[in-house]
Amino acid sequence: MHTIFFKNKPRIISTGTIAGPKECAGIVGQYVDKALPDDTFGESTYEKAECKMLTYAISKAMENAACKEEDIDMLISGDLLNQIISASFAARDFNIPFLGVYSACSTMSESMAVAASLIDGGYFQKIVAATGSHFSSAERQYRYPLELGNTRPPQSQWTVTGAGATLIANQGSDIAITCATFGKVVDFGITDVNNMGAAMCPAVASSLLQHFRDTGRKPEYYDLIVTGDLGALGSRLLKDLTWEKGVDIQPNHVDCGEIIYNVVEDEFQGGSGAGCSAVVFNSYILDKIKKRELNKVLFAATGALLSTVSSGQGESIPCISHVVAIENV
Amino acid sequence: MHTIFFKNKPRIISTGTIAGPKECAGIVGQYVDKALPDDTFGESTYEKAECKMLTYAISKAMENAACKEEDIDMLISGDLLNQIISASFAARDFNIPFLGVYSACSTMSESMAVAASLIDGGYFQKIVAATGSHFSSAERQYRYPLELGNTRPPQSQWTVTGAGATLIANQGSDIAITCATFGKVVDFGITDVNNMGAAMCPAVASSLLQHFRDTGRKPEYYDLIVTGDLGALGSRLLKDLTWEKGVDIQPNHVDCGEIIYNVVEDEFQGGSGAGCSAVVFNSYILDKIKKRELNKVLFAATGALLSTVSSGQGESIPCISHVVAIENV
Numbered sequence: 001m002h003t004i005f006f007k008n009k010p011r012i013i014s015t016g017t018i019a020g021p022k023e024c025a026g027i028v029g030q031y032v033d034k035a036l037p038d039d040t041f042g043e044s045t046y047e048k049a050e051c052k053m054l055t056y057a058i059s060k061a062m063e064n065a066a067c068k069e070e071d072i073d074m075l076i077s078g079d080l081l082n083q084i085i086s087a088s089f090a091a092r093d094f095n096i097p098f099l100g101v102y103s104a105c106s107t108m109s110e111s112m113a114v115a116a117s118l119i120d121g122g123y124f125q126k127i128v129a130a131t132g133s134h135f136s137s138a139e140r141q142y143r144y145p146l147e148l149g150n151t152r153p154p155q156s157q158w159t160v161t162g163a164g165a166t167l168i169a170n171q172g173s174d175i176a177i178t179c180a181t182f183g184k185v186v187d188f189g190i191t192d193v194n195n196m197g198a199a200m201c202p203a204v205a206s207s208l209l210q211h212f213r214d215t216g217r218k219p220e221y222y223d224l225i226v227t228g229d230l231g232a233l234g235s236r237l238l239k240d241l242t243w244e245k246g247v248d249i250q251p252n253h254v255d256c257g258e259i260i261y262n263v264v265e266d267e268f269q270g271g272s273g274a275g276c277s278a279v280v281f282n283s284y285i286l287d288k289i290k291k292r293e294l295n296k297v298l299f300a301a302t303g304a305l306l307s308t309v310s311s312g313q314g315e316s317i318p319c320i321s322h323v324v325a326i327e328n329v
Numbered sequence: 330m331h332t333i334f335f336k337n338k339p340r341i342i343s344t345g346t347i348a349g350p351k352e353c354a355g356i357v358g359q360y361v362d363k364a365l366p367d368d369t370f371g372e373s374t375y376e377k378a379e380c381k382m383l384t385y386a387i388s389k390a391m392e393n394a395a396c397k398e399e400d401i402d403m404l405i406s407g408d409l410l411n412q413i414i415s416a417s418f419a420a421r422d423f424n425i426p427f428l429g430v431y432s433a434c435s436t437m438s439e440s441m442a443v444a445a446s447l448i449d450g451g452y453f454q455k456i457v458a459a460t461g462s463h464f465s466s467a468e469r470q471y472r473y474p475l476e477l478g479n480t481r482p483p484q485s486q487w488t489v490t491g492a493g494a495t496l497i498a499n500q501g502s503d504i505a506i507t508c509a510t511f512g513k514v515v516d517f518g519i520t521d522v523n524n525m526g527a528a529m530c531p532a533v534a535s536s537l538l539q540h541f542r543d544t545g546r547k548p549e550y551y552d553l554i555v556t557g558d559l560g561a562l563g564s565r566l567l568k569d570l571t572w573e574k575g576v577d578i579q580p581n582h583v584d585c586g587e588i589i590y591n592v593v594e595d596e597f598q599g600g601s602g603a604g605c606s607a608v609v610f611n612s613y614i615l616d617k618i619k620k621r622e623l624n625k626v627l628f629a630a631t632g633a634l635l636s637t638v639s640s641g642q643g644e645s646i647p648c649i650s651h652v653v654a655i656e657n658v
Binding site for chain 2: 124320
């Protein structure tokens with residue numbers, strides 16, 4: 001049993017979201033708190049812009065719930081940059097205890113699951129879970145300097161420029177986190193660092209199947225099963241992998257990476273990055289939950305746990321996915 | 330109130346430790362489960378050696394408690410390498426849900442605090458918290474390639490080659506984690522990346538003072554107050570900083586970085602790295618707790634949340650320290 005049931009059902013009382021111009025041209029544009037006209041956000045480096053977006057999302061989630069800094073018991077955050085500097089430097093601006101986490105692009109659901117556990121256990125009342133990413137900082141850290149003008153292969157995804165924060169509390173709304181399934185690290189031996197969708201889908205399949213086994217629920221229990229950032233190819237593979245095990249998620253599955261961009265040639269398989277599911281879930285999806293267009297949502301952000309060093313040393317890509325169930329109660 | 334009191338008092342039921350030849354020449358040599366004669370541990374790269382040490386420590390902690398993989402509900406781990414690859418790749422070898430954390434050299438106490446929370450809340454029965462570091466992988470990632478033969482400045486510390494794992498359970502020993510204080514990110518504006526002790530001590534002071542305020546305890550409540558890896562200079566500064574606030578930790582304070590090595594010229598201020606406090610606490614200190622030579626220990630591992638990119642962009646060094654109280658009950 002890897003699934004926690006939260007007896008006190010911690011609530012999502014607000015969110016804060018921000019995204020770049022390319023992202024806001026798509027589906028999330030009308031739902032985010034702030035649509036950036038310029039992805040530098042007035043900063044001199046992309047890393048500083050990423051940190052500023054994360055800081056904005058955290059502040060906005062607090063503001064949207066009319067909370068002050070001193071009302072918040074903890075900030076749980078991480079990001080894709082080496083030593084999670086966006087999260088750590090954002091945390092420096094708040095006088096709030098900080099729990100640094102790393103789960104690559106599965107950070108949003110990992111931090112929500114940990115936050116819900118700490119609130120459900122009665123230890124704290126209000127926790128902000130947050131993450132973000134930036135296309136340009138991720139490209140130069142994980143791949144090539146943008147100035148090099150490298151050609152992107154067709155199986156690649158586009159790292160989302162954006163950040164999202166979720167304010168979770170012991171009461172204050174009808175939107176509850178009812179359970180969480182913690183994922184295992186799964187490695188199917190994929191070594192192509194441009195094919196994250198294929199690398200990540202076995203980990204997501206593992207976590208989703210575990211969730212359905214542990215809870216006795218079937219996919220149709222949920223109005224929507226939202227995966228993090230598998231992209232178009234990864235989503236297709238996930239549906240195959242789960243279908244092979246007798247679980248058909250096809251009718252109600254959607255992937256944040258697949259839906260975030262208007263389909264144009266450059267993004268190929270869609271969006272990725274910790275900010276992808278953070279922005280899509282906390283703006284577009286949560287809006288539908290609030291309006292009760294969706295009442296039961298399973299959210300599985302997905303992370304690839306590689307580094308340039310591990311790939312350089314010939315390693316394949318271990319992946320993970322943490323799952324949280326969000327329901328109107 | 331940033332301190333959690335654990336009503337069910339989660340127990341430390343076993344540990345697993347391993348350290349390199351330089352470390353084992355010092356105080357931990359006779360207490361670790363495995364003393365490596367060679368810091369490559371038979372691997373072709375230092376990163377792989379670091380991962381193998383961490384895997385060893387986790388396995389050994391389970392073996393020392395006569396637990397199998399299927400008995401363990403979760404692994405909580407992180408390390409200093411980019412994208413915490415040691416922890417993620419170690420987790421790949423175990424069929425156990427994995428929670429990746431990042432708190433630099435404060436990872437040991439952060440992961441212990443989270444593990445204790447999840448067990449105390451009744452969600453899980455057995456969790457392994459683990460971390461490690463390697464001198465040679467840290468040097469080439471954070472500083473210079475070893476082959477360059479750079480001169481080390483006198484305020485520098487020596488990253489510990491070693492790993493430690495703590496198996497925490499809901500019952501099974503007299504050694505309990507009674508409470509935890511989650512730290513805030515504190516930045517005093519230090520920019521010298523060779524002077525970690527000075528950078529980290531304000532964060533430790535902040536967390537310790539918060540702990541004493543929240544609990545109403547005085548330093549003398551504890552037989553020992555163990556900080557992570559401040560080194561000799563940082564420890565002196567910490568004693569000054571807390572003394573200025575009317576809290577005298579001098580009589581019962583010790584720093585893992587200060588005591589791990591026999592004092593020779595090369596290490597200057599002593600040991601550092603996530604493995605430093607992980608090895609010292611889980612071998613030397615825990616042995617004294619088991620023998621009841623120490624009955625109440627406050628453990629505050631300390632982390633510097635910088636990256637080479639943040640330093641390169643002119644940033645100072647934000648730091649953090651998470652605190653756990655370990656008591657014989």
